[in-house]
Amino acid sequence: MADAPGAAASLAAAKARLDRLDLYPRRVRIDRVRVLELPWLFRLPWFRRFDGYAAWPLILLRQPLARTPPDLLCHELCHVWQMQHRPLRMPLSYLRTGYARNPYEAEARRAVEATR
Numbered sequence: 001m002a003d004a005p006g007a008a009a010s011l012a013a014a015k016a017r018l019d020r021l022d023l024y025p026r027r028v029r030i031d032r033v034r035v036l037e038l039p040w041l042f043r044l045p046w047f048r049r050f051d052g053y054a055a056w057p058l059i060l061l062r063q064p065l066a067r068t069p070p071d072l073l074c075h076e077l078c079h080v081w082q083m084q085h086r087p088l089r090m091p092l093s094y095l096r097t098g099y100a101r102n103p104y105e106a107e108a109r110r111a112v113e114a115t116r
């Protein structure tokens with residue numbers, strides 16, 4: 001599956017925002033991150049509530065990247081960053097706390113706001 005057109009530049013821009021923060025010891029790495037546009041995925045029950053989804057090195061988008069707000073990509077890249085440091089604890093936290101009150105969600109929202 002091909003990366004979204006413009007993925008490299010968009011990831012670099014989102015990384016530049018996150019690099020201003022010191023949430024984790026190492027900066028986010030984007031060399032292996034892939035950005036995929038998968039509108040059909042977001043019609044499935046689990047994904048319906050989301051516009052973007054991060055799973056380790058993958059960022060999945062409902063809309064074409066060209067129509068995706070930079071804040072959303074930055075939010076999802078923050079989740080990639082979290083998983084680079086906490087590859088199990090972070091995703092498992094959603095089972096423990098659910099989505100709405102998840103601390104990694106709150107952290108990703110704060111990261112977007114702090115770098116806007």
Ligand SMILES: [Zn+2]
Pocket residue numbers: 075079105108
């Ligand atoms: Zn999120």
